[in-house]
């Protein structure tokens with residue numbers, strides 16, 4: 676499986692009409708197959724940074740590259756194509772509730788399709804349906820393929836959202852507080868899944884979390900945003916729950 680590295684150089688963002696910059700001059704890089712956690716207090720700028728990395732939010736300055744390919748200079752179709760290499764999992768899983776798990780996962784393939792957007796409902800090719808079933812199998816939900824998503828629990832829904840991201844065949848996965856709405860056990864399941872995917876597919880994973888234990892256990896490296904700066908970039912084995920909690924003080 677191909678995976679991407681991420682290089683971020685001197686990224687800054689200031690929203691118009693607000694007093695101070697969300698972050699200034701942030702630089703870091705993530706190697707292929709690495710799992711990296713981003714921590715920081717509420718409002719520190721974690722979601723904004725994640726989105727600026729793929730220009731879902733436009734940074735004011737700085738450069739972002741995927742495996743050395745500069746995203747900052749791209750626009751239109753070229754930017755969309757590069758972005759298709761990035762899978763996104765959000766805190767709110769954004770599934771279509773009345774559709775089955777399988778159809779929602781098939782939507783992950785839309786980025787690679789040129790035909791009409793409603794094809795996924797009934798005209799998916801057999802090989803795509805099989806691939807979607809395989810993605811559901813990987814997240815342990817093969818038996819729920821034909822269940823409507825509004826009949827799934829929060830943890831199951833989040834795993835469908837991960838299967839949808841996998842359907843896109845991403846080379847790097849961004850996850851923004853993927854366990855925020857889950858109970859501790861479902862949260863562990865989802866994080867275990869990221870760990871497994873990172874190892875088995877050599878998938879690069881960049882996730883935001885408020886759980887210092889998740890950051891310590893599931894990430895190779897931990898980044899921390901505070902006072903508009905990247906103040907922590909450290910191997911997780913050099914940190915402890917106490918040292919990370921201090922970061923929130």
Ligand SMILES: Nc1ncnc2c1ncn2[C@@H]1O[C@H](COP(=O)(O)OP(=O)(O)OP(=O)(O)O)[C@@H](O)[C@H]1O
Nearest residue numbers: 690691693697715716717718719720721722723724
């Ligand atoms: N579109 C926007 N316009 C103006 N300000 C914004 C916008 N989006 C975010 N902000 C501000 O930028 C700051 C960082 O927000 P962001 O959501 O990135 O923080 P966060 O670290 O992800 O927070 P949380 O842990 O609460 O999810 C906040 O002060 C927020 O109010």
